[in-house]
Amino acid sequence: MTKHFLAEDLSRLQRLARESKRLRANQNFHPEATDPIQRFFNALEPYSYIRPHRHVDPPKWELLLLVRGAGAVLLFDERGKVDRILELDSASGNLAVEIPPEIWHTLVARQSGTVFFELKPGPYAPFSDKDFAPWSAPEGTERADRLGLWFRQASPGEQPPQMPDEPAQTAFPSS
Numbered sequence: 170m171t172k173h174f175l176a177e178d179l180s181r182l183q184r185l186a187r188e189s190k191r192l193r194a195n196q197n198f199h200p201e202a203t204d205p206i207q208r209f210f211n212a213l214e215p216y217s218y219i220r221p222h223r224h225v226d227p228p229k230w231e232l233l234l235l236v237r238g239a240g241a242v243l244l245f246d247e248r249g250k251v252d253r254i255l256e257l258d259s260a261s262g263n264l265a266v267e268i269p270p271e272i273w274h275t276l277v278a279r280q281s282g283t284v285f286f287e288l289k290p291g292p293y294a295p296f297s298d299k300d301f302a303p304w305s306a307p308e309g310t311e312r313a314d315r316l317g318l319w320f321r322q323a324s325p326g327e328q329p330p331q332m333p334d335e336p337a338q339t340a341f342p343s344s
Contacts, residue, residue: 172198174210179237182212183282191308192217202293211285213240213278218308218317221245221275222299224289228270231289233257235264238283242266243320245273249304249329257285273302277320304329 178196185194192214199208213219221243224231233242239258246252255266258279268274276285306312319330 174198179210179212179284182210183237183284186212186214186217187281193219199291202291202295204291204293206288207291207293208286208288210236211287213276213283213285214281215278215283215321216317217278218313218320219275219277220299220308220313221249221273221302221305221316223271223273223302224298225271225300226297229290230270231268231274231287233266233268233276234286234288235259236284236286238281239279240283240285241277241279242268243275243277243323244268245275245302247273249273249302251323251325251327253325254323275320277317279321 174196182194182196186192193212195209195211197207197209199206235257237259239256239260241257242255243251244253244255255263256279257263257266301307306316316329
């Protein structure tokens with residue numbers, strides 16, 4: 170069956186992201202979680218927090234193609250230091266990045282209404298799809314809010330901020 174995703178579908182997805190508590194919404198193109206190729210649109214708003222993660226079980230690459238707006242992919246080392254920031258902006262023509270397996274990363278929206286198309290090997294296994302960074306925080310926590318703000322202004326070489334009552338040794342475990 171041929172699938173067609175129209176401009177009004179993107180606009181609907183952007184609206185759903187703005188209205189969502191998580192400030193993001195996705196629309197799958199693949200028919201089911203067991204599909205060997207996962208492909209979907211992901212609309213993000215600037216204050217959405219995507220917990221840093223990597224794909225290791227099994228190792229999987231991930232391709233991000235910017236469709237609308239502007240965003241960035243942050244790549245981290247084992248301790249949470251920013252290795253690189255890959256800016257994507259539809260106005261500049263920087264449109265895609267492929268993240269190799271086992272690389273810690275997150276994604277931020279630089280403007281409201283940002284939409285990515287994501288492509289990665291399947292099947293989707295919710296309990297093993299992502300290995301969350303030990304220095305990151307679960308969604309909905311005070312630390313996650315702080316990290317989400319930091320992601321928007323971080324620079325290569327910087328470490329994630331510590332919470333005021335967090336000991337330095339446990340904030341960034343060694344590998």
